[in-house]
Amino acid sequence: xxxxxxxxxxxxxxxxxxxxxxxxxxxxxxxxxxxxxxxxxxxxxxxxxxxxxxxxxxxxxxxxxxxxxxxxxxxxxxxxxxxxxxxxxxxxxxxxxxxxxxxxxxxxxxxxxxxxxxxxxxxxxxxxxxxxxxxxxxxxxxxxxxxxxxxxxxxxxxxxxxxxxxxxxxxxxxxxxxxxxxxxxxxxxxxxxxxxxxxxxxxxxxxxxxxxxxxxxxxxxxxxxxxxxxxxxxx
Amino acid sequence: xxxxxxxxxxxxxxxxxxxxxxxxxxxxxxxxxxxxxxxxxxxxxxxxxxxxxxxxxxxxxxxxxxxxxxxxxxxxxxxxxxxxxxxxxxxxxxxxxxxxxxxxxxxxxxxxxxxxxxxxxxxxxxxxxxxxxxxxxxxxxxxxxxxxxxxxxxxxxxxxxxxxxxxxxxxxxxxxxxxxxxxxxxxxxxxxxxxxxxxxxxxxxxxxxxxxxxxxxxxxxxxxxxxxxxxxxxxxxxxxxxxxxxxxxxxxxxxxxxxxxxxxxxxxxxxxxxxxxxxxxxxxxxxx
Numbered sequence: 001x002x003x004x005x006x007x008x009x010x011x012x013x014x015x016x017x018x019x020x021x022x023x024x025x026x027x028x029x030x031x032x033x034x035x036x037x038x039x040x041x042x043x044x045x046x047x048x049x050x051x052x053x054x055x056x057x058x059x060x061x062x063x064x065x066x067x068x069x070x071x072x073x074x075x076x077x078x079x080x081x082x083x084x085x086x087x088x089x090x091x092x093x094x095x096x097x098x099x100x101x102x103x104x105x106x107x108x109x110x111x112x113x114x115x116x117x118x119x120x121x122x123x124x125x126x127x128x129x130x131x132x133x134x135x136x137x138x139x140x141x142x143x144x145x146x147x148x149x150x151x152x153x154x155x156x157x158x159x160x161x162x163x164x165x166x167x168x169x170x171x172x173x174x175x176x177x178x179x180x181x182x183x184x185x186x187x188x189x190x191x192x193x194x195x196x197x198x199x200x201x202x203x204x205x206x207x208x209x210x211x212x213x214x215x216x217x218x219x220x221x222x223x224x225x226x227x228x229x230x231x232x233x234x235x
Numbered sequence: 236x237x238x239x240x241x242x243x244x245x246x247x248x249x250x251x252x253x254x255x256x257x258x259x260x261x262x263x264x265x266x267x268x269x270x271x272x273x274x275x276x277x278x279x280x281x282x283x284x285x286x287x288x289x290x291x292x293x294x295x296x297x298x299x300x301x302x303x304x305x306x307x308x309x310x311x312x313x314x315x316x317x318x319x320x321x322x323x324x325x326x327x328x329x330x331x332x333x334x335x336x337x338x339x340x341x342x343x344x345x346x347x348x349x350x351x352x353x354x355x356x357x358x359x360x361x362x363x364x365x366x367x368x369x370x371x372x373x374x375x376x377x378x379x380x381x382x383x384x385x386x387x388x389x390x391x392x393x394x395x396x397x398x399x400x401x402x403x404x405x406x407x408x409x410x411x412x413x414x415x416x417x418x419x420x421x422x423x424x425x426x427x428x429x430x431x432x433x434x435x436x437x438x439x440x441x442x443x444x445x446x447x448x449x450x451x452x453x454x455x456x457x458x459x460x461x462x463x464x465x466x467x468x469x470x471x472x473x474x475x476x477x478x479x480x481x482x483x484x485x486x487x488x489x490x491x492x493x494x495x496x497x498x499x500x501x502x503x504x505x506x507x508x509x510x511x512x513x514x515x516x517x518x519x520x521x522x523x
Contacts, residue, residue, distance in 0.1 A: 049417055075419035087414040089407050091522065099400075100407050103419040152418065 001063070002027050002187055003048070003079075003156055008057035010040070010047050010211075017043050018054070018211045025156060030178065030188045032198035032219070035208035036232055041191040042084050044208075045158050049074055049081045061156070076104040080149035084160040084191075086141045088148070090134035094125055097133050097144055101151030110153070118147045121180060139170035146177070150186075157181060159190040163197065175201055195232060199223050207231055239371040244493040245486065246372050250382040252485020254440050257385040258458055259465035259477040260392055261436035267472030268409045268429040271321060271332050275340035276462055277455025279434050281347060283309050283441030288356055288450045297362045302384075302442040309438030313430035321430070322423065347452040356450040363446055381443035388439040392432065393474060405429060409472065457501070464508040470521025479519060483507070 003025040010018035018040050025031050033041045046052045048059060050071045059067045061077055074081065080101075088097050098118060102111040119126035122143050128136065133144060142162060149157055162178075163171050178201060182188055192198035199205055199219040206216045209231045215222070222228050262276050273279070286308050290301040316339070324335045363377045396402040407415040408425040416422050448454070465484055469476025484504050491503035511518060 051413060051417070070421070071413075071416045072419050072421040074417065081417050083414060083417065087411055089410045089414065091410055092403070092406060096403055100403060100415070100418055100420070103404070148418070 001025075002029075002061065003189065004060040004063075005044075005048070006058045006060070008047060008054040008059065010043055010052060010054045012052070016211070018047070020057075021208070021211075021213050022057075023206050023213070023216070025187050025189050027155070028182060028185050028187055029204065030182050030190075030202045032202035032205040033189065033191045033208065034193070034195055034198055034205050034228075036193065038210075039208040040211040041208055042160050043211075045081060045160055045189070045191060048079065048158065075107070075152040075154070078153070078155035080152045080154035080157050082145045082149045082157070082159040082162070085164070086138075086145040088133040088141050088144050091132060093130050093132055094136070094144055095129040097148050098125070098129075098151050101148035102153075104152065107151060107153045111151070114151050114153065118150060121150075121177060122147050138165045139167065139173075142166060142170075142174070143177075150181070154186060156187045156189060159188065161191055161193070163192065163194065171197070195228065196223070240493065241490075242370070243372045244489045246374060247378070248486035248489030249482060250374070250378050250485070251488070252482035253382040253385045253389070254444065254481075255458070255461050255465055255484050256478045256481025257389050257392075257436050257440045259462040259469065259481055260389060260474050261433035262459075262462045263466045263469065263472060263474055263477050264392075264396075264405075264436070265429055265433040266466065267474075268405060269321070269325065269412075269426050271324075272336065272463075273433070274333065274336040274459075275316075275343055276437065277457075277459025278340045278343035278347075279309065279312065279437045279455070280441045280458050281452060281455040282312065282343060283434075283438045284445050284448070284450045284454060285347065285351065286438075287442045287445035288358060291358050291361075291445070292356075298358060298442055298445040299362050299380075302439065305442040306435050306438040309434040309441075310431040313432070313434035314427045316434070317423075317427045317430040321426065325426075344452055344455075351452065353452050358445055358450075361446045375447060377443075377446035381440075381446060384443050385440055388436060389478060392436060395432070396474060401428065460501075461504060464504055464511075466518075467508055468511050468518055470518030472522065473518065473520035476518055476520035 001024055005021065005023050007020050007022050008018060009016060009020060021044060033044060035041050043052065047054050050069065058065055061079060066077065098115060102108050102114055124140060125144060125147055133141060146159060162174055166174065178188060199222055202219050204218055205222045207214050207228055214231055215227050258280060262273055265271065265273050283305050286305045287298045287301055290296040290304060291298060320335060320339060324332050361377065363380055366373050366375045396405060404420045405425055405428065408420060408422050412422050461484055465477055465480040468483065469480035487503050487507060488500050492500045
C-alpha cells in the first residue's frame with residue numbers, strides 16, 4: 001500500500017469538517033476523490049500534506065506513519081501536491097518554478113534529466129522557460145504546476161481540481177498527460193467535481209458528502225450508481 | 236550660491252543615500268518575505284553601532300576591522316529574533332505583529348539605556364580619518380568608504396537573492412509560503428535566513444557609520460523612519476527599489492537643506508512619503 005489513511009477526523013479550530021475518513025492508493029493507480037462543493041475533498045489532500053493537522057486516525061505512506069511529519073518533508077518522502085488554483089510562483093520564470101520543484105537532495109541530483117523529461121512531456125514549457133509564470137494562460141499554468149510537482153520525482157502525485165477553468169481542448173491534453181504519468185508508475189490521487197470525466201480516467205473513486213465518505217469502489221461500478229447521483233443531484 | 240556648493244550637496248546626498256538604501260533593503264527583505272514590518276529596525280541599527288563601539292573600546296578593534304564580527308553578531312541577532320519572537324506571531328493578526336516588533340524596539344532601546352546610559356559616544360582616532368578634495372568638493376574619507384562598502388553589500392545582497400539557490404527559495408517563500416513549503420522548502424528556516432540577512436545589512440551600515448557618527452541609544456530612530464520612507468517609495472518588497480529610493484531620499488535631504496532651509500530637512504523627506512502614499516501607493520518598483 002502506497003498511501004493508507006485510517007479513520008481521520010479533521011477540524012478547523014472547533015469546527016469539524018472531516019468525519020472518520022479512510023482511503024488508500026496503491027502503487028501505479030489513478031484514484032479520484034469526488035464530491036460536491038464543500039464536501040472536504042481539498043481538505044483531505046491538505047491533511048495528507050499536513051497543511052492542516054488531523055485529530056483522530058493515522059496516515060501511512062509506504063507503511064511509515066507520516067501524520068505528524070511537517071509539510072516540507074513530503075516531497076522527500078515521494079509525495080508531490082499540486083495545490084488548488086495552481087499556485088505557481090507568479091514573479092518567477094517557468095524554469096525557476098521547475099527548478100524549485102526539485103528541491104530535496106535526490107531530486108536535485110537528477111534535476112537536469114528530470115527537466116529534459118518534463119520538456120518532452122510539456123513541450124510548451126520549454127518554449128516559454130524564461131517567461132514569468134503569471135504571464136501564462138490558465139492551462140499553461142496548470143501544466144507548469146503539475147510539471148513542478150513531477151520535478152520532485154514523486155511516487156504519489158496529488159492534484160487538486162486539475163481541470164478547473166481549462167478549455168475542453170486543454171482538458172483533453174491533460175487527460176493524456178495523466179495517463180502518461182501513471183504509465184511511468186507514478187500514482188495519482190486527484191480531486192474533481194466532474195464525476196463522469198473523473199471516472200472515465202480513474203481506476204477507482206471515493207465519493208465524499210459533507211465530510212463523510214459515502215461510497216467507494218471501482219470506476220466502472222460508480223459511473224451509473226444511483227447513490228453517487230444522489231450525492232451530486234440531491235435527494 | 237556656487238556650482239561647487241550644489242555639487243557638494245549632491246555628492247553628500249548620494250553618499251548618505253547609499254547608506255539609507257542598505258538599511259531599507261534589510262527592512263524590505265524581511266517585509267517581502269513574511270509580511271512583517273520590523274519596527275525595531277532602528278534599534279537593531281543602534282545595537283550594531285554599539286557592537287562596533289564596544290569592540291573598539293574594550294578590545295581595541297577599529298570599526299573597519301570589526302565589521303565582520305558586527306555583521307555576524309547582527310545575523311545571529313536576526314536568527315534569535317525570528318526563533319524567539321517572530322515565529323510565534325506569524326499567523327497572528329496584523330495589530331499583534333505590529334505590537335510585537337514595536338514592543339521589541341522599546342525593549343531594546345530601554346535595555347540599551349539601562350546598560351549603557353543615554354550618553355553620546357564616539358570612536359577616537361579611527362583608522363579612517365580626514366577628507367579628500369576633488370573638483371572643489373570635500374568628501375570625508377569615512378563617509379566615502381562607508382558608502383562604497385554599503386553599495387558593495389547591496390550588490391552582494393541583490394546577487395544573492397537573484398542568482399543563488401537559497402535566494403530563489405527566499406523569493407519563492409515570499410511569493411507563496413504554502414506552495415514553497417509543499418515543494419520541500421522549510422519556511423521557518425527561510426524566515427530565519429531572511430532575518431539574518433536583513434539584520435546583517437543593518438550590521439554593515441551601523442558598523443561603517445560608527446567611524447564618523449555619534450553612537451547613542453536613540454540613534455536609530457531617524458534612520459528607521461527614513462528606511463520606512465525608502466521602502467514605501469521603492470515599492471514594498473522590491474530590493475532594487477530601495478537603492479533608487481535611498482538615493483532619492485539622500486538627495487532630497489541634502490539639496491532641500493541647501494536650497495530651502497536645513498532645519499526642515501526631515502520635512503522634505505516625509506513630504507515625499509506623503510506624495511508616494513497619495514499618488515503612487517505601490518511605489519516605484521512595487522508589485523502591490
